[in-house]
Amino acid sequence: MRVSELFGKTQREIPAEADIVSHQLLLRAGMINQVSAGVYSYLPLAWRVLKKIENIIRDEMNKAGGQELTLPVLQPLELWQETGRDKAFGKGLFTLLDRRERNLALGPTHEEVITQLVSHHVQSYRDLPKLLYQIQVKFRDEPRPRGGLIRVREFTMKDLYSFDMDEAGLDKSYQKMLHAYKNIYDRCGLPSMLVEADSGAIGGKESHEFMLLTESGENEIIYCPTGDYAANAERAESVKEKIDGGEPLPLEEVATPGMTSIEDVSGFLGISRSHTLKAVFYIADGEFVFVVIRGDLDVNDIKLQNALHCYELRLATEEEVIETGLVPGFASPVRISGIRIVADDSVPATSNLVSGANKPDTHIKNTNYSRDFVADIVADITLVEAGDSCPKCGNKLESTRGIEAGHVFKLGTFQSEKNGAYYVDENGESHPIVMGCYGIGLGRLMAAAIEQNHDDKGIIWPLPIAPYQVYLCPLYREDTNVSEIVEKLYSELENEGIEVLFDDRKESPGVKFNDADLLGIPIRVTVSPRTLEKDSVEIKLRSEKDSALVPLAEAVTRIKKTIEGASTS
RNA sequence: CGGGGUGUGGCGCAGUUGGUUAGCGCGCAGCGUUUGGGACGCUGAGGCCGGAGGUUCGAGUCCUCUCACCCCGACCA
Known part of the structure; x- marks a missing residue:
């Protein structure tokens, strides 16, 4: 893609709306545009990042045995009344009336619909287990959207639902997902932390969140430095100090x-x-x-x-x-x-x-x-704080902050009982299907990636989710052959399947370098009269300070190697 | 929903006790000079000052109402 043709402009100044870094940089990089509170348009660069994240997630879901499908956004309110979760969501549920005055909800999540779907297609233990997922837009009328893409009202989410015969089956599915999730964050190049989580008023017993650690995170995490315990502060437990008040005395x-x-x-x-x-x-x-x-x-x-x-x-x-x-x-x-x-x-x-x-x-x-x-x-209704004692080993707990980038639940049979999803076992007896659900918000993941990876110049994309891999940056001068050489290099790189953002604009070096840094493309390749004097190009990684001159003839192979090296390490 | 804040060209902002043609920087267009870290000169386009009502000879500025957005809290898989 040529920068001269790319839709979306960079901005030098920080938009007044944005408070947190990821929001500021997404706006400045021309990646998103706010339409309403918590509602955004995603421009081509952001869309490419989201697609990459989506593909990594899809790949891991498929590897874990998941089958992708798609479900409606428009859902009858009755379905929600069956489970009573219309009340649990309360005003968070977007509702509307159709022309016949029937109540509809815009799906904030899809447990109800998929459980109903499964009830139609699963009758026997032979039909189980099943792992079904969708990557779709969901709607929640959040009381307060905030932080750019961190908390929005319309957002794309991957949700996988597991359907098993019993608790043992659920345990297996749950473990598979924990493993798949870990792979997803690793492959995105984002260090994550698995923490015990609150499952909400109607959730099942067990629940975990994947946190991307960053100071701007909404969630406080309580963890033991020995690594044996980590939990969202919402549910963290501790060993309470025993206080000896002595034998009971009269009032x-x-x-x-x-x-x-x-x-x-x-x-x-x-x-x-x-x-x-x-x-x-x-x-x-x-x-x-x-x-x-x-x-x-x-x-x-x-x-x-x-x-x-x-x-x-x-x-x-x-x-x-x-x-x-x-x-x-x-x-x-x-x-x-x-x-x-x-x-x-x-x-x-x-x-x-x-x-x-x-x-x-x-x-x-x-x-x-x-x-x-x-x-x-x-x-136990105690709020645990840093300095309290670890419930596993008694060490002093510590606290940090993170963005919730994934949440998995063991739902049990609540949902299947309410929505009527039962199966018949070997003995002909009917049982509710045991369910789990596993969600990742894509936009939030993208924002969290920026929170974790940026400097004062801009974004520093991890290579696997970068919108482009290479920023090809010619510095023209009329009396030289930069133009000819860089055009050739551009098509060679593209032919190799490398994703190149080619800054063909007649801009000064400062403008180009600053845009390259702002957009955070991992590999910058500069071609200028100066490098061509030495028959070379300059290669610089966004994540590193130093650059290297590489002979023009080796440029393509060197770039390929850099990309391969980054994706295998 | 409670508290605080902001609405003035695409972006960031200024605009005095009400006073004439509403400014500045960035960006944008044209021309010329420039080219290794956001170059320079000249010329130019772009505004129902969030909206409605009111006070006034006169409102971006004062009053009332309203809408939107942001932040803190409540809330939130």
Whole structure:
């Protein structure tokens, strides 16, 4: 492709809209164009990158035994009502009415449709297992699209769904996908980290995410430096410090004027925070919930939401707390009724805690779980932080950030039961099909690749996903034969099947070099009167500082070698 | 949905207490001189100042409403 003919222009200045690097560079490189919040057009350079990523993914899916198919974007809302996931997605689901006033949804994902499809074509254990996938556009009305391509409302995603007879089969499919995913990121040239993930309110039991580590990542990752544990902070667990409160003592009121925070109370009474009981109030699907946790710990909202099995969860306002009859800052789970109580598992494990007294300026000492109050739910709802202890080995956990570039779930039979996908086993008995699902967002992967690979000049594409492999950069001068030689080189490279972006513009060297750097093409080949004096061309890798002069006659083979070397290493 | 911010040629911005033909840089077009890290000169094209309503002799500027986009939070496979 000749740059003079390429659709899309580079921009020197950083668009004011863009905050994160990948967004800025995608815009400056003329790769994407925003149409609406979270909706983009993809120009030829971006499209080529997406196609390369797509082909790598497709290849790995096929190798793992996946069969590609295509599914509708337009889906009847009833299908979503069958599983109740219309509620789980809530406003995130784009819906519309057709001319007959029937409700339709734009697919945010395709479990419902594919499960229904499978129910029509799988009746027997002989039809299983199956791995089916599609690479298609999906729609989600995100509350807040952000970060350019990181979080959008219309996006292309590869989703594979596995259908197995039983858990053992699912385990196998799941392992296959973990392996395939690792290969995908490796082949794209992007280091990834596998972490345990939250599977959401309706998800199955097990779930993992593939993270591309970068500081601009939306997700906090908690991991053990020994490598035996890594999890999204949303679900990370830790070994909680054991606090010995001694034998249960009688309840005792104590005046604590104005001491409304854990900090205040522990300081005032001269005890550590871990000897206090922290009360936090939430509204879960409209219901007021009283949450208690040991004073030195914080509540993880996601874990709490999972424990409550609710769709919507938020902190209660002070007014709501007062309306409920509680005293903010001095609330206690002791002797209250009609309010659901959730306790972190640290609470039953610790004795003689200081809690509120449900009256102003007063706390009670020696609150003991079971004797003084019980919770409706006891669960681990602790927010884990760097410095806590690894659940596997006890070492200090660390924290980093990453972009979620893939998410795999063991769905189990929830979906197949609701959408009626059953099979008959050898004994003629009917069972729901055991499912898994495995997604990768292509645009996000592209953006994450840039977040991981750039410098102050521009993008540095890993060769396997670069829009072009070679940037052929002649520096013309009228009285020389650069033009003739570079045209010949261009067609030779193309004949070898090498993807060349040929900067045939009559621009100054500075402009060309800067554009080459901005676009991030891995191999830059400069031909100029200066190199031709030595009968050579200059080859420079975008990822490296130095360049090398290579004899013109060897240029093509040298470039081929560089490409092969990069793709096998 | 709550909080904050921004809307002025393709991009980045300026525009005073309201005052005449709305500016600058980049980019774009033409001509000429240039060519190893975003060259220079000359000439030129390109604007319902986000939209609607209002105040006023007069509105990019003031008032009201509205829309869009961005950021933080809520939310989110």
